[in-house]
Amino acid sequence: MTAAGFDPEWLALREPADAAARAADLLDPLRVVLARRLGAVLARTARDLAPETPGDSGKNCPQVTIRDLGSGTGSMRRWLSGRLGVAERWVLQDRDPELLALATRDLAAGTDGLEVRVAEIGALTGADLTGTSLVTASALLDVLTAGEVDVLVDACVEAGCPALLTLTVTGSVELDPPGPFDRRFEAAFNRHQRCRGLGPDAVAHVTAAFEERGATVLTRPSPWRLEPGPLTEQWLRGWVEAACEQEPDLAEAAPDYLRRAGELKAVVGHADVLAIPGERT
Template sequence: MSATGIRVSPEWLVLREPADAAARSARLAGRLARHLPARGGLAIHDLGGGSGAMGRWLAPRLPGPQHWIVHDRDADLLDLAVAHPPVPTADGPAVTTEARRTDLARLGPADLAGADLVVASALLDILGAGELAAMLDACTAAACPLLLALTVVGRVALSPADDLDAHIAAAFDAHQRRSTPGGRLLGPDAVAAATAHLRAAGAEVLSDPSPWRLGAAQADLAAEWLRGWVAAACEQEPALTVPAGAYLDRRLAQAAAGGLAVIVDHADVLVLP
């Protein structure tokens, strides 16, 4: 699948929103806020914005009135984004939200006309190289800052350790890089590919780690993440299915008992034209 074929459940987005909020780089958000004009309204385009979680996190950290345009193919998620808009901004002016059904594979400069800022969250790693380049070219044509949050980078740590951890992690990363009819997906290579492409276009690129840190308080999220992580690994490497079933049972029991800690590394990237 590519970004054009993935459907994310609203329940998953609700479950992960607090962990996403805790992980995103407040330093890069602060750097962005200082770069943006302090007066006048901001037009902010959120690519693959789903339920609007990025706006709910970022809007209070930015100055002035804001109009968020949330782009997604999923009409149900867009309804959620409009129904749960961001809270008022750091200095009080109102925030408005607009939903646009958009196929990101066909995104062009006209879709971002008048943008003061373009953002995306948990998007780059599900794109192929051609899709990523086309999206970034459309963004750089807008000549405005770009904040790309929560891209996986291929590092996962679980405590206590298990002998199968590394094998499942490697199979999952291979699944993230799998070939599709539209080309090979970038997966953990997306941040490096995006950084190289943007710097070649003359942009200033800053990055920060943005890891998920899941413990007893996030046991439900850890369990749901484990199910998806193991399922993808087994899809990539079917020989793992039997040992991975027992592994998943062990890990879910540990999570339910509050005895499992998980770190899933991501990176945030801020692009200043």
């Protein structure tokens, strides 16, 4: 896809900002959950091993299977891999096979512990998550519809699978130096996003959906903090263009904003969500 947000060059440009913004403190409670569930698997494995086959004891060592939805070129895997303190197997899922090809381009053929799947998120079911220890997604929820988010939540709850959902836009933007039309551009951009998906309502929606289904939900702010440079300039261009598309009267003010792109700093609001469904027996 070449739409804003899915272009490979844009994904590469934003990856360092994404990595700096993600709320790493959510990994502490996530590690506790995974360790508890992995411990239960280890206990079952030890109980089920036949005493007459001691040589099998290392063959059944469990690992964490992580399914990354809307994985794009794999930035979430690059950020999270190795941070959980457990053996990992990754399933990268995206609707775009070209992005998935980029995600594996620099990896050796047949790399252990990595699988790619071309699939739509809206078709996800709890059965698809059988054997999955963790669902992840990055910069995804705000482009989904309410129905698509509900499908994701239902699948995670049915499977009893935690979900780490990062970098969902919250709609707030602070520019430095500020301009007289900042709030109008912000409001118009947010209305534009709501025409395509949940936009800045996504965090509230996914939180309520998980909590209504009995899950524990933790949220943390994860804002982009942008300095003047190519990322800020490209982000600002997309922000202004979408706002003007939604509110054409802003077109007169747009050139001034774009002229200042090289000097602007920006704090772009995002939030990370960790949802932990109830323990399954």
